[in-house]
Amino acid sequence: MSISLHWLDEDPAWFPPVSTALNEPQGLLAAGGDLTQTRLLNAYAQGIFPWFSEGEPILWWSPDPRSIVHPDEVHCSRSLAKFMRKNLYRVTFDQAFERVIDGCASPRATESGTWITAEMRHAYINLHKAGFAHSVDVWHGDDLVGGLYGLSMGGAFFGESMFSLATNASKVAFISLSQQLSRWGFVLIDCQVQNPYLASMGAHEVPRRQFLSILDNALAISGPEEWRFDRQ
Numbered sequence: 001m002s003i004s005l006h007w008l009d010e011d012p013a014w015f016p017p018v019s020t021a022l023n024e025p026q027g028l029l030a031a032g033g034d035l036t037q038t039r040l041l042n043a044y045a046q047g048i049f050p051w052f053s054e055g056e057p058i059l060w061w062s063p064d065p066r067s068i069v070h071p072d073e074v075h076c077s078r079s080l081a082k083f084m085r086k087n088l089y090r091v092t093f094d095q096a097f098e099r100v101i102d103g104c105a106s107p108r109a110t111e112s113g114t115w116i117t118a119e120m121r122h123a124y125i126n127l128h129k130a131g132f133a134h135s136v137d138v139w140h141g142d143d144l145v146g147g148l149y150g151l152s153m154g155g156a157f158f159g160e161s162m163f164s165l166a167t168n169a170s171k172v173a174f175i176s177l178s179q180q181l182s183r184w185g186f187v188l189i190d191c192q193v194q195n196p197y198l199a200s201m202g203a204h205e206v207p208r209r210q211f212l213s214i215l216d217n218a219l220a221i222s223g224p225e226e227w228r229f230d231r232q
Contacts, residue, residue, distance in 0.1 A: 005031045012033070012036055012039035015046055018208060021061070021062045021063070028060075029060045040151075046062075047062050049061055053117070065194075067192055068188060068190055070188065075201055075202035092139065093134060094227050097125065099137075104163045134150065134227050136149070140169075146172065146173055147162065148160075148161065148170065153218075153223070154218050154221045154223050155222075155223060156187070156188040156190060157188070157189050159191055174201055185221060188214055190211075
């Protein structure tokens, strides 16, 4: 089966209307372009994100429906809340971004590879250095045992990936992030595509049109001047 895709040109601000995204594969919108800071920020502001494997052209997606969660609606189960009260882990922001992205890039036991290619890694490290990409780092002693990373724009956080090497480490990262984002007045965590793990944490699906409306409102909010968090 042949697929007709939009190919991006040299203009880093141009993307085709998200309404033209394919139904199969769900949400595939365009191919090509690059992963420069300007193009990536333009993409996220329009509800578009890159996702592709090594050896493929850069692929751009805008799925319908979209998985989201409001920071103050993230679900923390009783057992997880009890676990967090033990304070077994220390949580920081932006203290180990490159190590977190490397942890997310490590293949899972059920996977043979990773979509976080060297090109993607380089692009998001550059976004981190520019103040747009952030990590939540979960420590057990001096060991990094879990975390997540994503982009922050206005009052929206775009989650990209997470990893866990110890019990509940990624969940602790997600709960800690949501609590801080709620205090900062964020209105949206973009989870991209729903799965059982995200659903258990309170994420739900909304039509793309509704997501874009929420996103527009979130982008109009001023985000924090700097990311700081360190919980013992």
